[in-house]
Amino acid sequence: MPMIDIQPVLEFLRCRTPAAWLDRAVTDRQALLLDHASLELKAAQQAQRLLWKYGAAASDARLGLSDEFRARLLQKMSRLAREELRHFERVVALLQKRGQTYSAVSASRYAAGLHELVRRPEPAALVDILLVGAVIEARSCERFYSLRPLLKAVDPELAEFYGSLLQSEARHFEDYLALARCLAAPDLTDRLDRFLARDAELIQSPDTQLRFHSGVPADPER
Numbered sequence: 001m002p003m004i005d006i007q008p009v010l011e012f013l014r015c016r017t018p019a020a021w022l023d024r025a026v027t028d029r030q031a032l033l034l035d036h037a038s039l040e041l042k043a044a045q046q047a048q049r050l051l052w053k054y055g056a057a058a059s060d061a062r063l064g065l066s067d068e069f070r071a072r073l074l075q076k077m078s079r080l081a082r083e084e085l086r087h088f089e090r091v092v093a094l095l096q097k098r099g100q101t102y103s104a105v106s107a108s109r110y111a112a113g114l115h116e117l118v119r120r121p122e123p124a125a126l127v128d129i130l131l132v133g134a135v136i137e138a139r140s141c142e143r144f145y146s147l148r149p150l151l152k153a154v155d156p157e158l159a160e161f162y163g164s165l166l167q168s169e170a171r172h173f174e175d176y177l178a179l180a181r182c183l184a185a186p187d188l189t190d191r192l193d194r195f196l197a198r199d200a201e202l203i204q205s206p207d208t209q210l211r212f213h214s215g216v217p218a219d220p221e222r
Helices: 007-012 021-029 029-056 067-097 110-116 126-152 156-204
Strands: none
Touching: 007 110, 007 126, 007 156, 021 029, 021 110, 021 126, 029 067, 029 110, 029 126, 067 156, 110 126
16 A cells, blocks of 8 residues: 555644544444444535535626636546545445444534534635535544554454545545635635634544544543
8 A cells, every 4th residue: 555645634633633532433443434434425415515506506606716716626526526435335335344234323513513613605605615624534534544553453454444545535635725725825824723723622522422523532421
């Protein structure tokens, strides 16, 4: 497997995944895989929504999107949607191989917590949605990277699988960020600071359910 440079991802995020989450994830891999499958499907759906709203059907002059930007969005999001669906298929196949049936699980508060910060007016809303996509993809990449060495001893198959996803997840982060910069390069620092701070807050605060993007595991009785 080729070496993947994820240093840009690690430098982008404000914090690494807490050790307590990693320990729980390694021991509860069924819950992790079920949520992972749902996230891949949601990621594909989100890319398709962006295609329809801002690419293929973006006729609203108030958005002010150039033909060049729309062409880039169509190319990046169509590729991303295909890759996320392939990842979904691979996770479902891995679940089936392990005698598990895929079923959707309740979502963590992570994505909703990030989307709470998205502005309403356009095109500011699109800028924020793209930044949320970049943060989510970066966090996914960081978690694959952090889990892989811990899984090698207990589940080498899953460790190899997560390693195989690193390159595409790192590219997805870069694609979302590049599209956002096309729209609002001078204004991104403040918006990124807000989303990265929220990511760190959500990742480091307690969660009673294990999900791929959940925070520090907490006793549900507390």
